[in-house]
Amino acid sequence: MANHGYINRDGKNLRAKDVSRGLQHCYNLSPFLAAFLSYGGFLAITGSFWKKIDLYGIGKHNRVEHDASLVHYDTPEGQEFAPIQIDHALVDKLIEDVRPSPQEVEAMKATPSGSDVRCLMNAEDVARARIRRENECRTLKSIQQNTARGEMAIILGVFEVKTASKTGVPVEWMKRWIGEERLPEGWKPTHVQGIFDVIKRNKSILAAIEKLRAEEAKA
Template sequence: MSSFAESSADSHEHPQGACPVTGKTYDFCPRQAGDVRSPCPALNALANHGYLPRDGKNIGVWDLVRGLKNGYQLSTVLACLLSFGAMLLLGQYRCLSLSDLARHNMIEHNASLVHRDDNNGAEYAPTKVDRKLLAALCAEGGKLLPNRITLEDAAHIRVKREAQCGKLDGVHAEIARGEIVIAIGVLGGKDALKNGVNISALHEWMQHERLPTGWRPDHTQGLYQTYKMAKYVRERMREIGAQQPPNKPGEY
């Protein structure tokens, strides 16, 4: 199994030479030529900040666990569940590269909030955030609380996206809810269950795949809290879906 220390830091290079943040713990540096990234802004941000190997390659399961704990202050149980679950779903039990997470319909799925669907039959789905979808996501916020995306907003967003792209199977529906719930829970702070997350912080995190300016984790995001948040979104999605007609094709 690979370890963080064994990852090839030298492969993260710049046209002008060595990476300027090498040796500077957790400073941000965007993806460079030769680096690989996933459809997951959370993991990409961890690589861009050095919580995961900056080149995004040869990542062991315990690298993932440590990165999630150190970067986002997930509980050990939640970090292990996500990390070992990813390895299991991908069928890769030794190590992975972030680009492996783009394999379509493994962990990656259609009806992503910020990525276009993989409709061309390619094995690997797009990893670049679609700015129009990101703008549409952020535009859904602020309706309940000024400048915030709440769990209620998240439920509405997911219903709209799945009405546009088609229903997800049970496993991918849970993954999709978990993605936005963990983003809100981690970036929104200890009161995210009620107050959601700042729209600008979420936008910065997703568009630039970096930790929001001035953000620091103020709580441990655990499995039970995440379960409660996902359960709320799931139930609200059912209620919202039963109350409104489906979107017109292409509407979001």
């Protein structure tokens, strides 16, 4: 949000209400969801709703931030804050976790380069990525697993588009947002994202994780 001016561009002296307002204006989150995320996050990080923090402070380890990030490596032992540099190899692996639908595959084959075909990331693709990272990283507590799913549940809802065969986020949008920390080119919010939307998608990701793990166990 700082890159687009929805919060202080320098990321300094942020208040919970600044973050809440930014979430509403940037992503069209409902007032309740935006307040829940911002004030709840500030309480977890600072122990107060009212203290100011810098953007870097949001990365305080094991408060809101957690290991097994999709695009950051785990916080080194003894460090108070998580790494802020995006690892682009992890971004590439995240995109590789997307499995195009049969219809998307056929559409790609029907075009010279497949470049005009929009490939979408959905809850099952996110589940695949979460399993991979949780297998690679230190064990997460259940509340951290829930937070990790919730983060992606929000984004699946905010950037959601639908095609004839799949509902999800265009991979080029995801790569720009998560890899470059910028909004997709030309994107504008089309709907309000509420807390019940996030809960529903979180459950969808969890169900997909359980399904994929069960399939792995049988293999």
